Amino acid sequence: MPKPAANVALIGCGRISGHHARALAVVPGARLIAVCDLVEDKARAYGAEFSVPFHTDYREMLARHPEIDTVAVITPSGMHFEHGMEMLEAWGKSVIMEKPTFMRPEQLDAACDRASELGLHLFPVFQNRYNKAVARVKRAIDSGELGAVRIVSVRTRWCRPQRYYELAPWRGTFAMDGGCLTNQGIHHVDLLRYLGGEVERVNATMRTLGADIEVEDTVVATFTYAGGQVGSLEVTTAARPDDFEASISLVCANGLARIGGIAVNELLEFTPDPAACAECCEDFSRSVYGNGHAKMYRDIVAFLTDGTPYPVSRADCLSTIKLLHAFYRSDEAGGWVDVDSPAQSARLGRPDEALADLYRTPCPDSDR
Ligand SMILES: NC(=O)c1ccc[n+]([C@@H]2O[C@H](COP(=O)([O-])OP(=O)(O)OC[C@H]3O[C@@H](n4cnc5c(N)ncnc54)[C@H](O)[C@@H]3O)[C@@H](O)[C@H]2O)c1
Incomplete structure (x- = not known):
């Protein structure tokens, strides 16, 4: 069997993640390798439904399954930048980023700059276009x-x-x-x-x-x-x-x-x-949430296979x-x-460390 173009892991097993997992089950050239959620019951339920290993710590998941080359970040929107950057920088993985992609324009610039420096890719999800x-x-x-x-x-x-x-x-x-x-x-x-x-x-x-x-x-x-x-x-x-x-x-x-x-x-x-x-x-x-996620995965496979431009x-x-x-x-x-101004909203995507801490995967040496 030819090697799949995209070996995908999901981080976040919440309300929308089923659309990713179901899409991956039907799109040739893409394969779901493993799933992860901080909440063990959610991760286990996805693992059982889609017959893949489940984890609560994405670092452990990525270390155990080195064949993963692409990670779908399906965590709370305000964590997309932190989780996405870790996938790119620390793990060398391309990233599929659920909407709204990032909370602030400069985060998109920083993530895209880093992805292209590392020869990786960032695929935003806007499935209603399909x-x-x-x-x-x-x-x-x-x-x-x-x-x-x-x-x-x-x-x-x-x-x-x-x-x-x-x-x-x-x-x-x-x-x-x-x-x-x-x-x-x-x-x-x-x-x-x-x-x-x-x-x-x-x-x-x-x-x-x-x-x-x-x-x-x-x-x-x-x-x-x-x-x-x-x-x-x-x-x-x-x-x-x-x-x-x-x-x-x-x-x-x-x-x-x-x-x-x-x-x-x-x-x-x-x-x-x-x-x-x-x-x-x-x-x-x-x-x-519609039917667009499968079409999106087909476009990701087409891009990775023959360079067909990803539509976003x-x-x-x-x-x-x-x-x-x-x-x-x-x-x-x-x-x-x-619209075209460097000014930023004072509210949207403002930092909140206490909230972010709820969605950070604990480091092995932290006492959380
Ligand atoms: N494309 C769409 O139409 C669509 C629809 C719904 C949601 N979304 C987007 O998807 C994202 C998630 O939304 P949702 O409704 O599924 O939320 P949700 O709260 O149901 O799921 C998010 C999951 O991420 C998990 N999580 C958080 N931090 C984690 C970490 N460090 N490691 C592993 N798991 C972690 C949480 O435990 C939770 O189960 C949001 O950004 C949202 O905007 C997109």
Whole structure:
């Protein structure tokens, strides 16, 4: 049997990790080698379900399984930088980084610089780009079928009650999670520039309306693109009693594209080719996380096998993280801000050593 292009280990066996493990079971050229979680029961359950060894200490896992060449970092978002850098620098592993990739733009730069110095790779996860509806609209924009984009509108109305934030200490914190825009809305922040173009200026208002947390659970914003187009965004996890929609629509010179469903998974209107609507609807009723992880692993294998460019480049990812930050900076400034600015949000991704300590793998000589 040929050697797999990617021998993958998972760090973090939480809510999203099953999508990685299931994808790895079906993608030729990628193989799950081992899993790890600080919580032994979680690691054991994943190990049993996917018939691989489990560990609670990723250092022990990496030492025991030297064939691992790629690590999927699926830990709390505020730990991605620390865990990712250790994988690159101390272990020489390429990294698959769950969204939002990193909490701050300079972390992406530092990790990408280090990866390229070491001849390693960093693969950001934005799996909603693979949704059939999103892919069809992207093709229509790139080919000119839809014509120039004029207005982009994002609307995400999901329900995350207090008990969701109480699932783990990292949730609902600026250091480790960010609010509805960083956790749930990052996919739509990414899509509004993936489909609409680069955003130049943002004016956002954030509120916490439905839960007792320090981060926002509601954002409304307007924004302007470098090309003159305009947009609006409403993202909330304060909708009750259920998740209702995650939508993006684009008014373009040659027609309208409206993507909706629970997680941008249904092409609801597409005037250049109305028949495409039926073909580009996917059933996400089993999971809002969709079907994109397997397609992402296929792209990782293609990149590692024959150099086919991975679809999320460093520049692409950096623009999404800078845009994410601009929404927070605007709320902090109380008005319009430029996206392309070295300024940083004072809140998103701020250090919190006590929280970080909860998610650090103890060193053998520490007394924890
Ligand atoms: N792509 C998507 O749509 C999507 C969806 C959900 C979550 N995510 C991202 O995935 C990440 C995890 O989210 P989740 O909802 O699965 O969280 P979770 O809390 O359910 O799981 C995180 C797991 O990481 C483990 N962990 C933390 N530090 C560790 C360490 N040092 N070693 C081993 N395990 C460690 C925790 O014990 C926990 O089980 C977040 O960054 C989140 O933004 C992405």
